Amino acid sequence: MRAFRLGIRAPSLAVLAVVAQAGLALAAEDPLPSWNNGETKAAIVDFVSAVTSEGGADYVPPDDRIATFDNDGTLWSEQPMYVQLAFALDRVKEMAPAHPEWKEAEPYKSVLSGDMKALAAVGQKGLLQIIAATHGGMPSEAFTQIAADWIATAKHPVSGKPYTEMIYAPMLELIDYLKANDFKVFIVSGGGVEFMRPWTEKTYGIPPENVVGSSIKTKYDVVEGTPRIVRQMEIDFIDDGPGKPVGIQKFIGKQPIAAFGNSDGDFQMLEWTTAGAGRRLGMIVHHDDAEREVAYDRKSHFGHLDKALDAAPEKGWHLISMKDDWSRIFPD
């Protein structure tokens, strides 16, 4: 028996080694390891396989493989408030000594007194006023530096982690997977384009020129021989809702074949993308994981998801369940 045992033990080890290697190879080949196997992951892989299969009915040449991603709530956390709003409120506090009149004037008064309820009441007009005052009136270069410095040190109020670590690992994998399949990947966000551009390359691997967002008016000016782009104190373009397809057409000039969002602000981007001819993919990140992140949709102020949630089945948009579809939320 000993000889027999040895006889089978040797090949067994070899078989095990082969199986182990194959297992490793399989694991290395899964481009979406943080996605649980299921309908959602299969829908992504099927779509990419279909549009990249040369000679297939759904083939799309690389030049037309445009994919657009919302940012807040789609690529990173937008709770308990939009990151850029936290930035703006910090800016109000920092700028307040030079603006003594802010102590008595809304919307600044509520920011400085920390009265979030009163702040909520200032509405979109008040928020845009805060954005203009804190984001405008300086050269683009200076603003870029301020935004870069802030994002490098600011911490998420709940997790205590840098905001750039409050990003969704499965979505990073998805971006890389699409890029590996010759997609051109863009961020299309309601957030300010110059707020995002300083860190999107490092955080998501998406370069500044592939970021579409809201913008403030700017002006070219030469001061003492030094030319500058100067940010005015007036909103230029809001890249949200119907502004998203408008922004995509303006900046990219092509209808995407895949779009990813998480709120009603992404409705028109998803609608326009999936209405195009040929194979299309529209997906909504559904925040249904109260344990690992925050569960919210119809009743949330940030990332309000209602109309798009109702429309999803009829429009063929896939819901990504953070709870069921993702084996992890944040990078380790």
Add this chain to the structure above:
Amino acid sequence: MRAFRLGIRAPSLAVLAVVAQAGLALAAEDPLPSWNNGETKAAIVDFVSAVTSEGGADYVPPDDRIATFDNDGTLWSEQPMYVQLAFALDRVKEMAPAHPEWKEAEPYKSVLSGDMKALAAVGQKGLLQIIAATHGGMPSEAFTQIAADWIATAKHPVSGKPYTEMIYAPMLELIDYLKANDFKVFIVSGGGVEFMRPWTEKTYGIPPENVVGSSIKTKYDVVEGTPRIVRQMEIDFIDDGPGKPVGIQKFIGKQPIAAFGNSDGDFQMLEWTTAGAGRRLGMIVHHDDAEREVAYDRKSHFGHLDKALDAAPEKGWHLISMKDDWSRIFPD
């Protein structure tokens, strides 16, 4: 002597073959064969070599190698009039039957009667009116088709060639040379972005998303279930003069390290580009070849070059003499 002759003839042939091969190899290696050897060509090659030499004092990482090119007069011919103006005039004639009132109303009246002198007198306001009327009031998709169809059939009034063949071969080589050196190459033109995007990839190898230009206001609209981007009849943004650096910052989000233009409309783009820190390159295509193209600068309506011509020496901008620096103008 016969043996001697044969004796030297054999090695001579071998030497000739080696020389011929080396010559071929050299020719194949010159990335700018339509540029005559001289200061201008050397300035380009020196610049590219400096910013791509890892470890060198002037090294620029690929992500920051942004190069911008004006289009009219820099990449293709703008005489006897801007190509897009020829397009607009053709559109007026085509649309006239549906607009009987145009027969009596300027600026259309002069277009329809072919009175170019009267047309010149309508000024920028009249021209923008023509642009809005002929370029707006339809979905982007429809306009793209109209522009693509026109460019495929329209002919240059002097050469009789398609406009897309009235492009400058040396500049195509320059674009390819920069791309081969990991530059990100953009068109930044006063022309309409949606007029250019249908053909820039095929003509210059520059994809739609790398085209920055003037734009008309657009709106997202869903008609009978079909979503569309609809072009309004109002100008949104003029990407010319000080608008060029503004457009670059808005669309690309980075200061270029190299910029190429040919007129005063490129002054600020060149100024902003070459004012940046580190090694920079600014170049002006000077139309000084009356024989092979058209000679014009300070007195021309199209591609007016005056202020930038005076500023060039002080600003360190290189003039590209079409006559002396280019061995050919158009592709064969």
